[in-house]
Amino acid sequence: MSSQGTATSAVNVPQLISDIKSAVTDVLGKDLTTYKTYSEDMVRGMAEQAKSIGLSYAAGLITADRRDSFLKDLANTAEVFAKTLVGLAMVTVEKVWNAVVGVLWKAINTAINAALPLPVFPGQQAV
Amino acid sequence: MRFITRTRTAENTFPKRVGAVVAAVSFAVGLASCTIQLAPSYDAGIVNGLNQANAQAETLFVTVQSGVTKDTFASRQPQYDAVIGQFSALSVQISARAMPQPPSFLGGKLLPPSDVSQIPLLKEAPSKGAVDQIVKTLTDMRNDDQSAGSAKTDCSSDPKPPVCLSKGIYELNFKSALTYETALQR
Numbered sequence: 001m002s003s004q005g006t007a008t009s010a011v012n013v014p015q016l017i018s019d020i021k022s023a024v025t026d027v028l029g030k031d032l033t034t035y036k037t038y039s040e041d042m043v044r045g046m047a048e049q050a051k052s053i054g055l056s057y058a059a060g061l062i063t064a065d066r067r068d069s070f071l072k073d074l075a076n077t078a079e080v081f082a083k084t085l086v087g088l089a090m091v092t093v094e095k096v097w098n099a100v101v102g103v104l105w106k107a108i109n110t111a112i113n114a115a116l117p118l119p120v121f122p123g124q125q126a127v
Numbered sequence: 128m129r130f131i132t133r134t135r136t137a138e139n140t141f142p143k144r145v146g147a148v149v150a151a152v153s154f155a156v157g158l159a160s161c162t163i164q165l166a167p168s169y170d171a172g173i174v175n176g177l178n179q180a181n182a183q184a185e186t187l188f189v190t191v192q193s194g195v196t197k198d199t200f201a202s203r204q205p206q207y208d209a210v211i212g213q214f215s216a217l218s219v220q221i222s223a224r225a226m227p228q229p230p231s232f233l234g235g236k237l238l239p240p241s242d243v244s245q246i247p248l249l250k251e252a253p254s255k256g257a258v259d260q261i262v263k264t265l266t267d268m269r270n271d272d273q274s275a276g277s278a279k280t281d282c283s284s285d286p287k288p289p290v291c292l293s294k295g296i297y298e299l300n301f302k303s304a305l306t307y308e309t310a311l312q313r
Binding site: 031034038041042045046048049051052053055056058059061062066069070073074076077079080081083084086087088090091093094095097098101102118120121 | 162163164165166252253254256257260263264267271285286287288289291292295296298299300302303306307310311313
């Protein structure tokens with residue numbers, strides 16, 4: 001630090017830990033509630049749809065071709081569900097990374113009175 | 128005005144103050160421009176479009192659930208075409224939006240060849256698949272209506288006629304599309 005002559009204050013580690021925890025908790029608390037609600041609704045809905053397709057076919061309300069078409073639709077819906085969960089997780093990873101790095105780099109930049117750029121996420125270019 | 132007054136009364140501090148302001152602005156700009164992005168940007172136009180198309184689709188479901196015959200299909204065809212067209216346009220809009228490349232730990236060279244099939248998972252927004260399924264579902268429902276109409280139903284109990292099964296698939300995929308698109312507002 002002294003060799004650069006730019007340090008103006010030390011990083012307050014307990015405060016930094018508290019700030020990071022707060023940032024991460026804010027992101028995860030909100031997002032996990034969204035995921036839980038979405039996931040439960042989808043699982044229940046897909047299970048009910050499977051039951052309805054079977055009973056409707058057994059009752060003669062749909063043909064075998066239409067049954068197969070609805071089952072294909074249900075499979076596609078399950079795929080969309082899985083991909084949506086992954087997509088939502090990516091949004092959360094993005095928010096957690098930006099929140100943590102933002103807090104860390106703000107503390108570092110304040111301590112050394114600099115404006116260092118944020119690090120690049122592994123395997124990605126900064127935008 | 129406040130800044131000018133200070134430069135007149137404390138001229139020696141002016142360079143330091145300017146330096147501090149420049150540093151603060153640089154830091155703020157740096158923060159804003161260097162954050163990473165792993166998912167597409169939020170697009171209010173897509174979310175609004177989804178909600179408008181959903182209102183049209185739900186209106187159509189109500190119409191068909193009230194009991195319709197194939198003889199009157201021609202009067203409903205414009206409704207089908209409008210809502211299918213709107214969802215198709217949304218699919219194109221979602222496709223056209225820039226999609227960040229997947230990070231290396233989820234795709235590309237870090238995955239073994241056996242997992243290559245997982246790479247396309249994040250190359251398009253999952254809402255695109257949901258909207259495409261909605262277009263297929265509404266198109267199939269239009270064909271059912273055109274060929275046989277639909278008996279009156281409230282879709283509350285099994286067994287269900289085709290329109291209710293279409294509605295079930297539609298609503299699941301709409302939920303997926305809206306949940307994801309809304310989550311992009313961060």
